[in-house]
Amino acid sequence: MTPSSSRLTPRLLAALLVLLLATLLSSPPAAAQERTPVIGARATLAPWSDPLEALGTLRADESVTLSATVTDIVAEVNFRDGQVVEAGQLLIRLEDAEQQAQLRAAQALRDERRATVDRLAQLQSRNLAPRADVEDARARLRQVEAEIQGLEARLRNYRLRAPFDGVVGFRNISLGSLVTPGTELVTLDKVDVMKLDFSVPEVFLALLEPGLPLTARSVAFPDERFEGHVESVGSRVDPVSRSVSVRAELANPERRLRPGMLMEVIVQRSPREAVVVPESVLVPSGDRQYVLVIDEDDQNRVERREVKVGERRTGQVEILEGIEAEELLVAHGVQRVQPRDQVTLLGVADADTSVPEILEASRGERD
Incomplete structure (x- = not known):
């Protein structure tokens, strides 16, 4: 060994040691490198049905078509197309002046006969009038009262009222129109x-x-x-x-x-109440179905578990056996994960957080 090479050896060893330490410190542990990033989803207890x-x-x-039952002229129309009306509200009135006059005449006759009954009853109480006259007067009074009831009933046919709360249809009649029995006047729903x-x-x-x-x-x-x-x-x-x-x-x-x-x-x-998971968590194998459960208490270690599947909906599955509500499952990345692997959880997809939002947030953290 030459003198020059013996002087360089310690320096070279020191440089190599510094380089090795820097490499070790800057490199993540092997376990961290092996962790697969996944997106999770929780099993939820939700209303379910077939x-x-x-x-x-x-x-x-309720639906009805109001029609005329008498022949006369339209005197009033008290609604607009599509109007909301209340039960008992007057919609259409037919001309009833003649019937009103007949009613007033019958009412006047009733008052007259009532006074006659009262007068004869007083006389009969003093034995000044035969009892038969009193009974005849009362019978005539009842007759005119019945006539009044008949006139009032006929007058109601001249007034069409809403039988229930509802919405009227199109107005197809006008003031002065002549209507006959059976003429359809308005619909009500x-x-x-x-x-x-x-x-x-x-x-x-x-x-x-x-x-x-x-x-x-x-x-x-x-x-x-x-x-x-x-x-x-x-x-x-x-x-x-x-x-x-x-x-x-x-x-x-x-x-x-x-x-x-x-x-x-x-x-x-x-x-019923059922345990529901996204369809993406299922891992089919033959005629069996499995899920990958993330154990949050064991550093996100994955467990492969067989489940019994019930009814399906669009994007959702009912789980009958195998997992409980609130357990965390691998929803995206299932093909890259093996049982007993530890995973990196990028986020949990649910009704408030979508998969694209989780991916975008994860990309922002790396940048």
Whole structure:
């Protein structure tokens, strides 16, 4: 060894040692390098049911077409197209001057006969009038009172009032129009509650009962779901279609639903509380289903667990056995994780936090 090389050896060793320490300090531990980033999802306890789909038609809770029962001229029209009216509100009045005059004459005759009865009753109490005269006067009074009741009943035919709260249809008559018995004057529908009629196959008859919840959707309001319940189930099965008719009720406080609309119906059969997970957590293997459970108390170590799957919805699955509510599962990244691996949890996807938001936040932290 030359003198120059012996002097350089300590310096070279020191440089190599410094370089090795810097490399060790700057490199993450091997375990950290092996951790796979994943996005998790929690199993939740949520309302669940077995959906039964059908098509139905809406009907008003109450519906009537008011028609004329007498022949006369329209004297008043007290509504506008589509107006909301109350029960008892006067909608149309027909000309009734002649009938009013007949009523006034009968009322005057009643007053006269009532006075006669009172006068004869006083005389009879003093034995100054026969009892038979008093009875005859009372009979004539009852006769005129009956005539008044008949006139008042006929007068009601000249006034068309709303039989219930509702919405009137188009006004198709004008003042001065001559109407005859049977002439349709106005329609009235009670639409704050709607009836929904639909049919289901008879195979589901045993599962149908009043009170079952349901949701309905219309193409007119594609982003909305209308809640209701089964009101009654038909007493007969159609021998041709082998289906049974079902009637449901839907609340319609804003009166947006209209009679005659076609509705897509989903009846919630067998309502229950169930453990629900996103469909993305399932790992199929043959005819079995597994999930990857993240043990938060063991440094996010993953456990592979078999589960029993129930009904499915779009993007969601009912779990009958295998996991409990609130357990944390691998939802995205399942193909890169093995049992007993420790993972890096980027976030938990739920109703308030989406997968793109979690990925964007994770990318921002790395930058």
